[in-house]
Amino acid sequence: MSEKIVSDYNGYDYKKEFWENVxxxxxxxADRMAIRKLLPKRMDKFADIGGGYxxxxxxxxxxxxxxxxFDYSKSELKQAKEIYGDKVETKAGDIYELPxxxxxxxxxxxxxxxxxxxxxxxxxxxxxxxxxxxxxxIIEVANKRTLPKMVRFVTRRSKVNPFDxxxxxxxxxxxxxxxxxxxxxxxxxxxxxxxxxxxVLSVSNFRSKRLKKLFGTEKLVRMENGAQQILAPIRFAPxxxxxxxxxxx
Ligand SMILES: C[S@@+](CC[C@H](N)C(=O)[O-])C[C@H]1O[C@@H](n2cnc3c(N)ncnc32)[C@H](O)[C@@H]1O
Numbered sequence: 625m626s627e628k629i630v631s632d633y634n635g636y637d638y639k640k641e642f643w644e645n646v647x648x649x650x651x652x653x654a655d656r657m658a659i660r661k662l663l664p665k666r667m668d669k670f671a672d673i674g675g676g677y678x679x680x681x682x683x684x685x686x687x688x689x690x691x692x693x694f695d696y697s698k699s700e701l702k703q704a705k706e707i708y709g710d711k712v713e714t715k716a717g718d719i720y721e722l723p724x725x726x727x728x729x730x731x732x733x734x735x736x737x738x739x740x741x742x743x744x745x746x747x748x749x750x751x752x753x754x755x756x757x758x759x760x761x762i763i764e765v766a767n768k769r770t771l772p773k774m775v776r777f778v779t780r781r782s783k784v785n786p787f788d789x790x791x792x793x794x795x796x797x798x799x800x801x802x803x804x805x806x807x808x809x810x811x812x813x814x815x816x817x818x819x820x821x822x823x824v825l826s827v828s829n830f831r832s833k834r835l836k837k838l839f840g841t842e843k844l845v846r847m848e849n850g851a852q853q854i855l856a857p858i859r860f861a862p863x864x865x866x867x868x869x870x871x872x873x
Pocket of ligand 1: 735
């Protein structure tokens with residue numbers, strides 16, 4: 625099992641080091657507004673896959689009767705329990721062998737996790753397995769085909785070709801690096817696994833220190849709100865959100 629783990633967050637204070645010590649208010653707001661646009665209104669059993677300390681829990685707690693936060697990292701899950709108490713049940717494990725039964729969940733989200741996944745198809749097949757027919761998966765994918773990555777490639781500052789469908793494996797996060805995906809590559813996987821894509825959003829379109837300085841977070845968040853839908857057809861942003869449904873049988 626452990627050879628499949630790409631990035632181990634045990635002992636890493638993701639909340640503090642990634643979200644609080646650095647100005648990522650815009651990115652956080654961008655994730656939240658996308659999730660609000662995509663999540664079903666009511667669900668019975670719901671899971672946040674690779675949910676960490678439950679950063680996004682306030683977006684789904686009121687919509688689901690039973691909420692699980694699933695993650696590999698026990699220290700992240702401990703923090704989630706400290707914050708949300710009985711409102712959530714935490715489950716630890718590896719995404720490639722989810723501790724849920726077949727057809728158990730009405731909905732799930734998986735945000736900022738795909739860049740850790742060496743075996744995308746296997747992970748997607750697991751998500752499909754645990755969803756009920758008719759259930760919904762909101763998946764955020766780390767996009768390799770963004771404008772800055774195109775510019776870096778064309779000006780020869782990066783060897784990673786954003787135009788080909790091959791998975792990009794960038795520098796070390798731990799041992800294995802981190803992965804970015806061509807939208808076509810993941811969309812083919814979704815289809816092969818059996819999902820139907822219902823909606824796509826382009827998210828974190830203005831993720832740039834320069835733009836933050838120029839416009840300020842509040843204005844960028846407003847621009848982001850309009851851009852998520854408009855830029856979706858060209859899969860513009862570093863994060864692409866998919867609303868996928870497991871068809872009724
Ligand atoms: C960048 S964090 C994202 C947390 C949360 N989804 C969010 O958006 O704030 C990635 C999370 O994925 C978890 N993770 C990475 N690989 C995993 C795997 N193979 N199985 C389960 N969880 C994994 C990490 O432990 C970490 O908590």
